[in-house]
Amino acid sequence: MSKQICELAYQGASTAVGVAEKLLTEAIEKHGAEAPVKYPDTAYKLPIVTALSGEEILTLGDLVPVLNRIKTNNLKLEPVLENALLAGEATLYAGEIIEALRYIGDGKPDEAPYTGFLPDPILRKFGVPLVDGTIPGVAVVTGKAKDSKAGAKLIKDLQSKGIMVMLVNDIIEQCIEENIKVGVDYITFPLGKFTQIIHAVNFAARAGLAFGGIPKGAREQMLDYQKRRVPAFVIALGELDAVTVAIGAGALFMGFPIVTDQALPPELTIPGLLEPQPDYDKIVPLALELRDIKLKIVDIPVPITVGPAFEGETIRKADAWVEFGGGRTTGFELVRMVGPDDIEDGKIQVIGPEIDEMPEGSQFPLGIMVDIYGRKMQEDFEGVLERRIHYFINYGEGLWHVAQRDLCWLRISKQAKEAGFKIRHFGEILLAKFKSDYPAIVDRVQVTLITDKEVIEEKIKIARDKYQKRDARLKGLTDESVENFYSCVLCQSFAPNHVCIVTPERVGLCGAVSWLDAKASNEITPTGPNQPIPKGECIDPVKGMWKNINNYLYTASNRTLEEVNLYTLMDRPMTSCGCFEAIMAVLPSTNGIMVTTREYTGNTPCGMTFSTLAGTCGGGVQTPGFMGIGRRYLVSSKFIPADGGLARIVWMPKELKEFLRDDLVEQAVKSGLGADFIDKIADETIGITEESILPFLEEKQHPALKLEPLI
Numbered sequence: 001m002s003k004q005i006c007e008l009a010y011q012g013a014s015t016a017v018g019v020a021e022k023l024l025t026e027a028i029e030k031h032g033a034e035a036p037v038k039y040p041d042t043a044y045k046l047p048i049v050t051a052l053s054g055e056e057i058l059t060l061g062d063l064v065p066v067l068n069r070i071k072t073n074n075l076k077l078e079p080v081l082e083n084a085l086l087a088g089e090a091t092l093y094a095g096e097i098i099e100a101l102r103y104i105g106d107g108k109p110d111e112a113p114y115t116g117f118l119p120d121p122i123l124r125k126f127g128v129p130l131v132d133g134t135i136p137g138v139a140v141v142t143g144k145a146k147d148s149k150a151g152a153k154l155i156k157d158l159q160s161k162g163i164m165v166m167l168v169n170d171i172i173e174q175c176i177e178e179n180i181k182v183g184v185d186y187i188t189f190p191l192g193k194f195t196q197i198i199h200a201v202n203f204a205a206r207a208g209l210a211f212g213g214i215p216k217g218a219r220e221q222m223l224d225y226q227k228r229r230v231p232a233f234v235i236a237l238g239e240l241d242a243v244t245v246a247i248g249a250g251a252l253f254m255g256f257p258i259v260t261d262q263a264l265p266p267e268l269t270i271p272g273l274l275e276p277q278p279d280y281d282k283i284v285p286l287a288l289e290l291r292d293i294k295l296k297i298v299d300i301p302v303p304i305t306v307g308p309a310f311e312g313e314t315i316r317k318a319d320a321w322v323e324f325g326g327g328r329t330t331g332f333e334l335v336r337m338v339g340p341d342d343i344e345d346g347k348i349q350v351i352g353p354e355i356d357e358m359p360e361g362s363q364f365p366l367g368i369m370v371d372i373y374g375r376k377m378q379e380d381f382e383g384v385l386e387r388r389i390h391y392f393i394n395y396g397e398g399l400w401h402v403a404q405r406d407l408c409w410l411r412i413s414k415q416a417k418e419a420g421f422k423i424r425h426f427g428e429i430l431l432a433k434f435k436s437d438y439p440a441i442v443d444r445v446q447v448t449l450i451t452d453k454e455v456i457e458e459k460i461k462i463a464r465d466k467y468q469k470r471d472a473r474l475k476g477l478t479d480e481s482v483e484n485f486y487s488c489v490l491c492q493s494f495a496p497n498h499v500c501i502v503t504p505e506r507v508g509l510c511g512a513v514s515w516l517d518a519k520a521s522n523e524i525t526p527t528g529p530n531q532p533i534p535k536g537e538c539i540d541p542v543k544g545m546w547k548n549i550n551n552y553l554y555t556a557s558n559r560t561l562e563e564v565n566l567y568t569l570m571d572r573p574m575t576s577c578g579c580f581e582a583i584m585a586v587l588p589s590t591n592g593i594m595v596t597t598r599e600y601t602g603n604t605p606c607g608m609t610f611s612t613l614a615g616t617c618g619g620g621v622q623t624p625g626f627m628g629i630g631r632r633y634l635v636s637s638k639f640i641p642a643d644g645g646l647a648r649i650v651w652m653p654k655e656l657k658e659f660l661r662d663d664l665v666e667q668a669v670k671s672g673l674g675a676d677f678i679d680k681i682a683d684e685t686i687g688i689t690e691e692s693i694l695p696f697l698e699e700k701q702h703p704a705l706k707l708e709p710l711i
Helices: 003-031 047-052 060-074 081-103 120-125 127-131 148-160 171-177 194-210 219-229 242-254 280-290 381-394 414-418 424-437 453-475 515-524 547-556 610-617 631-635 654-659 661-670 690-700
Strands: 138-143 164-168 188-192 232-237 258-260 274-276 320-325 331-337 348-351 362-364 366-373 399-402 409-413 444-450 484-488 500-502 532-534 538-540 582-587 592-597 626-629 649-651
Touching: 003 060, 003 081, 003 242, 047 081, 047 194, 047 219, 060 081, 081 194, 081 242, 120 127, 120 194, 120 610, 138 148, 138 171, 138 194, 138 242, 148 164, 148 171, 148 280, 164 171, 164 194, 171 188, 188 194, 194 219, 194 242, 194 610, 219 242, 232 242, 232 280, 242 258, 258 280, 320 331, 320 414, 331 381, 331 453, 348 424, 366 381, 366 424, 366 453, 381 399, 381 424, 381 453, 381 515, 409 414, 424 444, 444 453, 484 515, 484 547, 500 515, 532 547, 538 547, 582 610, 592 610, 592 654, 610 626, 626 631, 631 661, 649 690, 654 661
Parallel strands: 138 164, 138 232, 164 188, 232 258, 258 274, 320 362, 331 366, 348 444, 592 649
Antiparallel strands: 320 409, 366 444, 399 409, 484 500, 484 532, 582 592, 582 626
């Protein structure tokens, strides 16, 4: 590393630490040394401090020795690589302190369009797409592009590749000027200005703490995790001043390579870590190369951008050119397995009006029929592939899809229509994605799109008959009726020791992997993350322990876990990685359990928010009394039967209760608890402490109060 870079890193770090020291002194004078300090909705307080040193920071006064330590240990002028990286580490600490001070008390310093700190639920929301490669990497883009159009094109390129993007400084305004869609729905976060870049780094640090199970303060272990498992890189645009270089040294300290648009002389270039690329068309390819991110490029002949960045896009009625289904018109979608003589590969047929014949703001019926032939295709995979229609269509910019089967609801935006999007382009997207994502089981694809009212009423009968047959088949799929369960170690890219065991009656804790999904995945990639495990000898049918499952678990967990019970929360339960949909926790005084979700950010009767709870049981460890789960496991016949099953649930957020209401009522009736059981479950409107919900449970005569003691 050149002497000039080292000196700039030292100068920038000294400036950042000096600013942090000044602001901390002012904050103590104003609020007092005992004033609490932490970021909102995180289990990790100040994540950089938590991850790198493990120091317990509760108050402003606790930050003083942290600053003194980094001033003494990290600011060294001798121009060598180690000292430049230490200066980078000091800059990270300083940035964390500067930003945390903005959240003192009820401070909400970040106004639109800036997001500021990204709370734990955001991290966990994107856990699955990060580990399964849907989001192949994270780009931190900082500075100011040479012009708005060039900057917008660069960000659009990243979005089209599915990269999570974090924006800092003037590039945010440049994107907004060019109508680039930003925000959580587009996996593109406009963090803010200057030291708000730290929110990208503390996001990465929390990945190690939450998913990797890295102990607090395990500095070298955390740095190794970041270098090997967090596919992040930095794109630095515009001039490189001392503070920018110091921040860059912080990125290099974490193991994140940097590409700059500045024409650096050879002596300022660090091959593989800091490289220049003035040609904006080559910046993204170089950054991906430096981070060894391999992309599967799929050319889809449609006039809109297609990528996971647009999956969360919402299209309001006023912005829609046309909408389909959703109860307003007839709509359905169906994937069918067909024989080799019943399909014309690549054929797309539109039966009925095209979009040019649909007036602005109109409503039309829509049927989507996808016929698939494949030598390894199975009828059981139809439903698995059919659910992918939802994701594939939502990947289109200006397209919106919710629900499934004959409840599907779609919109095409005015912007997409103006860009030239046609009904037949739905078929182009589905053809390309089914063939590229499922090459092992999909050989030929044919898509029929129906907008003719009479034809759709005829074809929907075929779809509903298929739905009924599938449902009957699924009801027969029980844990007892199959020979194999399936593993899921997809999350081991982030949580090395975590292992999910997926059964017909227990969905993966992320909610995204069912037994059929795992079976299909194994057919697609026989050596992949979903492996069949013959059940073999059953050791405990009540708690759900099998000898073969234990044997697999021991090896797959890197010899850290020896036994697992699938049907209990209390004794050697399944581990949690960090991207679970919900968490269960014991409430001792009620003799029951509570459930909370990623979406519910309030306090719960166990005294912890979702984020704090998640910090206790993530990272691939067994934590009796606490367990991450998929939402739909709550309505399974195999929901913790060893602990009393559904009758143990005494509290859950109102949103979850309503989301599962019909299924909860059905399962309660099957379990002999009665149709009114759901009304005996407390929620946040009743109370958020054990003491406040206990009278309600007693009044409702909740069955948990009469069950055998949990503890």
